[in-house]
Amino acid sequence: MASIRDVAKEAGVAICTVSRLINGTANVEPETQKKIEDAMKKLDYVPNELARGMFKGRSNSIAMLVPNIQHPWFSSLASEIEKILYEKKYKFMLFSTSDDKQREKECFKLLKSNIVDGIICGTSACTAKEYQKIDKPMVMLDYKVGSKFPVVVSDHKMGGQLAAQEFINSGCKYVIHISGIKVDKNIMSFECHEELDRVLAENGIKSRRVPIQWNDFDFHGYFEMAKCILEEYPDVDGIFAADMPAIAFLKAALAIGKKIPDDLAIVAYDGTYITNASTTRLTSIHQPYKEIAQEAVRQLMEMIDGPEEEDDAEGQGESATADQIDSAKERNTHIDGNLILLPVSVEKGDTTL
Amino acid sequence: MASIRDVAKEAGVAICTVSRLINGTANVEPETQKKIEDAMKKLDYVPNELARGMFKGRSNSIAMLVPNIQHPWFSSLASEIEKILYEKKYKFMLFSTSDDKQREKECFKLLKSNIVDGIICGTSACTAKEYQKIDKPMVMLDYKVGSKFPVVVSDHKMGGQLAAQEFINSGCKYVIHISGIKVDKNIMSFECHEELDRVLAENGIKSRRVPIQWNDFDFHGYFEMAKCILEEYPDVDGIFAADMPAIAFLKAALAIGKKIPDDLAIVAYDGTYITNASTTRLTSIHQPYKEIAQEAVRQLMEMIDGPEEEDDAEGQGESATADQIDSAKERNTHIDGNLILLPVSVEKGDTTL
Known part of the structure; x- marks a missing residue:
């Protein structure tokens, strides 16, 4: 060519x-x-439209980084963001990093040039210091990096509280919850687990967090893990895990003759479309991916175009903050500094707890 | 910046x-x-690394187009291709087109410049004539466009035959199969449905193809569709559909008291990870996404670098074709002109038919 x-x-x-x-x-x-x-x-x-951006400083393209595009949470979110950006005449490029720090850094190196106007960052393999060095409009999806970038994220504390309430209601005595292995206080989804522990303890319910490695989204790996845990902790009567491992627990529990939810209450976190796939639909805490997509694009556009170019009235000049907060309330979101929290909700399954 | x-x-x-x-x-x-x-x-x-490609004519980037990144088939395939390209030090950009012709055309317009060295095309919203105009190394994944581009694809005819055999073995008398709505003889996945009809007819089994619209991957839509079909055709005793609609049929059938597989034999097509999510795992025809990813990248690299730059011995100079075919046989693939067919396989579910 x-x-x-x-x-x-x-x-x-x-x-x-x-x-x-x-x-x-x-x-x-x-x-x-x-x-x-x-x-x-x-x-x-x-x-070369992108090369032109080198001269003009604008490319009308947005990049999104995700740790794993196969994961239904990220593929649902990316799909939604793509649709919203298309309406705004932005091109959308998706980069999947396999939750690998080196890969993530290479993406940022590529994106440091002018091929995109902004980044939606759904990864968290780098450190806060490394993210702070990014010199681009950027919206984070789960990682707090101080005041530089807004974080658009589910209200994970609320998620932990709602999950705890489900276990309390079903009379559980010992809840095991499965989390990622990385311990970084900036990863916001951890708040869900901390809050779950806190509320359960307040209510005299024992709980234990079991961290697991990302395992290439291998269902059989989840299933083996679930079998081991149910064997090692025979007195567990509550499980809290992301959709796929939660479904693995359902199958492992049924396989050893446990009754759901009488013997074991299971609450799934994320509530993506795959919770519909399990024949017995689990109760889930639904992360509002459509609203997160809307809000992430809104925040990014404000960083790129500035608030005065927004279509709606919000964000005019100096007094913008109060207006923005009012407008956010209307959208049912909660702004705390540069954190934009979106409420999660309980979706009752076929096995009402 | x-x-x-x-x-x-x-x-x-x-x-x-x-x-x-x-x-x-x-x-x-x-x-x-x-x-x-x-x-x-x-x-x-x-x-700007990509802009540099404008001068050098090389960018070390590959683009992939998919109709819907939320779909587990495409997200599994994209994820695998990303991993293979990373090993080869290629950047990977993913574009999701919502199965919309206009969107697909805009992607091609963007990609016509030198921002990528090649394209892996998993979409099929354009016509053969439109694809033939693309002036880039490109590998198609489901759409035949004559001699210009290789097509790396599951052996869908074999898929139809294997599915038919499952229905024959389970003594079915009336099979309904769900397909996409677009009728284009170049879309290879249709061969599966044609072959299913042919083999069932040969064996005296009635069959009917029900085309459905892409519906934004809405499980509830699939479920309603499944309920309607089971109501409209009460004598159906076999269902063949892609993973998600197949699971919807399973749930709809259980909801009206049908026994699986005695009253209704269900075979899912694709065999992605979500078939593991259903509590009763369905029998599926597995499309070998890892092998398709390998072969698509191999074909694309040959178009970009030429066969002489390949690491292994295959494809040296003029006598390449015979060697390539031998090598392909070792990889268990079947080359027919520029069609590279990869064998599908039956994965028995919990409900052995």
């Missing part, structure tokens, strides 16, 4: 002249312009 | 001079080089 160099050669002009014409950075003589346009036509050359 | 223009201004040189230095297209005086490098450092400017 033709490059700008081929076009320059064909037209008999310097590469810079072709650049100037494409990017409108300076006038080009009409005769030269015709030569270049003829060459482009002949070679079927399409100016 | 700094643009090349800011760097040029800071260094007091022309934009073209900065370009020349970044892209190595011509020598730059050492003194000028220092000025530019100092300016880049001061402004924290990172040369």
Whole structure:
């Protein structure tokens, strides 16, 4: 395929002249312009829209980073963000990092140039210090990085409270909850587990957190883990885990003859579409991915365009903050500094606890 | 963030001079080089890797188009392709088109420039004529476009045959199969349905194809559809559908008191991880997504680098074809012209048919 160099050669002009014409950075003589346009036509050359961003400083593209695109939570969220950005005439590029720090860093290196105007960061393999170095409009989805970037996130504390209430209501005495293995106080989803422990303890219910490694989204791995845990802790009567491991617990429990929910109450976290796939639908705490997608794009657009270019009335000049908070209340979100918290909700399953 | 223009201004040189230095297209005086490098450092400017591709004609990036990233088939495949390309030091960009022709065309317009070296096309909203116009190394995943692009695809005919055999073995008399709505003889997954009809008819089994619209991956939509079909065709005793609708049929059938598989034999197509989520695991025809990912990348790399740059011995010079076919046989694939067919397999569920 033709490059700008081929076009320059064909037209008999310097590469810079072709650049100037494409990017409108300076006038080009009409005769030269015709030569270049003829060459482009002949070679079927399409100016590099992203490269143009190098000159203009704008690309109308947004990147999203996710740790694992196979995970239904991230694929649902990415799908929703893609739709919203398309309506806003933005291109959307998705990068999946396998929850690998090196891979994530390479993405940021690529994105440090002007190929995108902003980033929606759903990964958390780097440290707060590393994220703070990113010199781009960016919205975080689960990782607090101080005042530099807004975080649009489910109200995970509320998630922990709602889950605890389900276990209290069903008379549980010993709840095991499965979390990720990384311990970083900036990862907000951990608040769910801390809050669950706190509320259960307040109500005299024993609880234990079992951290597990990301395992390439391998259902059989989850299932083996569930079998081991049910064997090792025979007195457990409550399980709290993300959708897929929760479903693995359901199957492992049924396999050893446990009755759901009488012998074992299970609450799934995320509430993605796969909770519908299990024949016995589990009760879940639903993270509002559509609202998170809306809010993340809204925040990012404000960082890119500034609040005065927003369509709606909010965010005009200095007095914006109060208006923004009012408007956020209408959208049922809670703003705390640069944290934008979206309420989660309980979705009752077929096995009412 | 700094643009090349800011760097040029800071260094007091022309934009073209900065370009020349970044892209190595011509020598730059050492003194000028220092000025530019100092300016880049001061402004924290990172040369646009993708823009550089505009000059060099190479970007080390690959794009993949999928109709819906939320769909477990496409998210599994994309995830696998990302991992393989990472090993090969290629960047991977994913574009989700919502199965919308206009959106797909916009992606191709963007990709027509040099931001990627090749495309893996999992969409099929355009016509063969439109795909043929793409002037890039490209591998198709389900759509035949004549001799221009290789198609790496599950052996869908084999899929239809294996499914038919499951229904024959379970003594079915009337099988309903759910397909996509678009009728285009170039979409290869249709062969599965044609072959199913053919083999069932040969064995005196009635069958009916019910086309459904893509519905934004809405499980409740699938469930309602399943209920309606079971009501409208009370004598149906076999269902063949993609994973999610197949699970919807399982749930709808159980809800009206049908016994699985005695009253209704269900075979799912794709066999993605979500078939594990249903408490009663369905028998499925497994599409080998890992092998498809490997083969798609292999084909694309051959188009980009040429066969002589391959690491292994295959594909040396003129006599490549025979070697390639031998090598393909070792990989258990079947090459027919530019079709690379990968065998599917039956995965028995909990409800052995």
